[in-house]
Amino acid sequence: MEWLLNRIQGGKAVRLSLTYGQQKKWLGFLFSVPALVLLFTFLILPVGLAFVYSFMEYNMLNPQGKTFTGLSNYARLFQDAIFFTALKNTLYFSVLVVPLQCAVALGLAILVNKKVKTAVIGRVFFFSPVVTSMVVVAILWTFLYNVDSGLINSALNFFGIPSQPFLLSEGQAMNSIIFMSVWQGAGFQMMIFLAGLKDVPETLYEAADIDGANAWQKFWNVTLPSLKNVTGFVLMITTIQAFRLFIQPYVMTNGGPSDSTKTLVFILYENGFQFRDVGYSSAIAVVFFLVVLSVSLILKKVLNQ
Amino acid sequence: MKKFSIGIMFLLFMGVLIGCSSSEEASGEDGGEVKLSLWHPEGDTSEAYKEIIKEFNKEYEGEIEAEMTFIPRGNKYAYEDKVSAGATSNTLPDLLALDGPNVANYADSGIIQPIDGLVENQDDFVDSIIQQGTFEDQLYTVGPTESTVALFYNADMLSEAGIEPPKAGEEAWTWEEFYEAAKQLTDKEKDIYGVNWTLDYGEWIIYFTGPAVWSNGGSFISEDGSAADGYVNGPEAVEALEYLQKFTEEGLVNLQPTPTEFEDGKAAMMLMGSWEWSKLQNYPDTEWGITYYPKSPDGEQVSPSGDWNWGISTSTQHKEEAATLLNYMMNKENVVKISEVENKPAARHSSFEMMEEWEQEPLNVLKDQVLNSAHPRPTTPSYPVLSTKYGQAVQNIFLGGDVQEELDKLAEEVEKDMQRKGQ
């Protein structure tokens, strides 16, 4: 590493004459350059292109024929009933899934952070739905949710509750997807919480033990305050992920019944790829971006307080 | 520390790669030989095509060299997405395979070109293939194989119930007869359904329910392709879907079947594509049969059609050579070769005649449908919207939605898309 530093700063003499503060500025810039250049080329640039496309009539199969049409895609968007349905569904999903998934993930993380031999097995098991192919997940959950022979309905019947239609019902399909998503996704957040738990000083728990605190008091007075930063982060990324819901309804319900599981990214994909309407799809993307960005910034403000 | 330096070096190396690789340009010709590229979805036919291309290259050595790329298709629209990306970057191949219903959309977008007069022995193709490949009175594509949907049945279960399925097209079950049979065969105690039909979300729904609409005298769009309102939501279409809805409402069809419900003896009949026959051969313990797609009491017996086709892209520099290759792939012998791989109906009369087992029961039913009752899906640039939204509407209908209401909504969506495309 030294050689690099020397090169950049023109030899040892210079290096010696730079203060730590000056080095910080230089290297700070240098360290972030690779990431920033890559982000610019492969994310900011495409986002910019999408923004431009949103003002165009652009058939994906005929890129030469694209023409500027001003705000017409946006005008169409705000008259499109499906867009508002998708917006509502996405919000509904996010509001329910974020607290649920974060709570489950935290619970699992605390469980597998315990000093027991099964902790490692637990980590692998709880994380496994994240790595299991959506094909398998969809097949199995369709079985579980089956009206006639599903395991969940069998369990309900056992307790005297009549069978529920789940994915086949306009009223229950989204809730069924929420339940499944929590199960599938919690392992992801669990890993972040787990990394956070490893930073909680052991001494704090020892002190709490001496004070005679019970498990709940330790959780409330030691664990949670120490995880403040991490929890804020997890809430934020879970919210953003929740807004991007697409693959579950795409595979399991195709947006139905009666559009009840259509989300913003679902209609973005449908218009862009199935209907090949790049312009309209890009307009949805731009609005999506603005909505989620404002939600995240509000969330960040709230969390900072 | 050392590892880290290696990382940095690698990054620099990548930077060099970025700089260099863009200068490489593919050249179309090499020593006077014309190079042709082809795209086809990967699948069972890949091997047959590889062989055909190999023979072609041998025969035209020094003149034309063809190379076919097989693109994974997945269960939805992966291949179409790849074509879209190819169009975006102007990197489409000379010859392009496409699914039947896409012909109009691709032709209208200008990525495939008319091939009128270029196809050898055109009259030998079955009518439905030519209809499928035609858009605004011009021929754009031809394909080696056809497909159809028929009623497969568990012969053991039917004979036990004393039901005799029809053996000739004129005797095909009417809606009422089919409904009665399904009702009789449904056994709720034993969890056996009268009929199985897949509720796959892709292209399948419009493909397998289309004949009910057509047989009843209805259609999806007007003949000139300019209107949907009054057609897809017209009385004939509404009646057809209300008829199919009876099956799901009364529990004659399982809304959440396992993928092998019919094969496992949990359903007595199945409305399925012609390819089902090869799958049934894995279940030799049961006797299987095939009969005609049921017809409306007021109409003819109709079956759906359509399969993968070949079109010549507009970006090709070598239309003539592309046509030579197209004709080579579509000659009588090669059509047989491709058809036999997936046990598909051939799209050429002369090839079909060479395939003897299609003369006998039960495959003769499929052949009869292909030759005499095949109906292509609508050709309109708005097809992607029509097919997707129709699928979603039918999904709602099977779950108990109001037929007229669902189809009205659909008609409105399709009309809007047609107006936009018409601009």
Added chain:
Amino acid sequence: MNRIWKKRMNKLGVSLVIVLLGLLFISPLLWMIVASLKPETLIFKDMGLESFLPKQANFDNYLAILFTDSVNFLKYMWNSLFSVGMIVILGTVVNSLCAYALVKLKFPGSGFILVVIIALYVVPFESVLIPLYVVVNSFGWINEFPSLIVPFIAEAFSIFLFIQFFKGIPNELEEAAQIDGANPFQVFWKIVVPNSKPVFATAAILSFVTHWSDFMWPLIVATDESIRTVQVGIQYLFTDNNIEYGQIMAALTLTTIPVVLIFIFFQRYYVQGITSSGVKG
């Protein structure tokens, strides 16, 4: 004595909860493995809990996918391992350095960049797919390995994740090193990295998992057999007609193994950070 007993019972209880809950989570994976060992005709015949019994178990499905002439499964696997491995290695380096620079080296403009990075995480990949294709195509990378790797090295999510954890590293540690004459890079390498093993492990695991399952992008940029990834390579099993579920399950099982191994490999870095030994808090 009593206390030791209580502690033991406590541990046993926790273990029991972990295993029972764990089974709920791992059941689809188990089902997949069982189905991959069954003959095609039995996979969907058994319903409910019975479907988890490996009846007539054999390896035919595995042999079928590993030894077909047209499909080079192992080659696809290697392509995936190589490209995803590169993303993870380079990405961890690039993203952690960037995060460290933004949090600890605060150069002019770093605050603004931070907001931009959060904003970038919001972008759904589906919306930039086509524009990204246009960009990558202009570099001439279609059907070349860089198309699978370079666009995904820098990742807003990873940078964001590293930032959160680097924030918690006490400045005292750095200042101590600084007095010893270390430059900012040495501080990063000798203080920050060793104290952040869990977050490096998390970033690596999550990045590997995300890109391992990528399908749409590799399909569109990598049609050439020589760089085809395994998720794309197994799609031939899903063609509309005659889907062989047994082979699909076998292929999915094989593609899941590397992820699980990577996970097990990295999870041992979930050790107590040195920072928590008292400096903080």
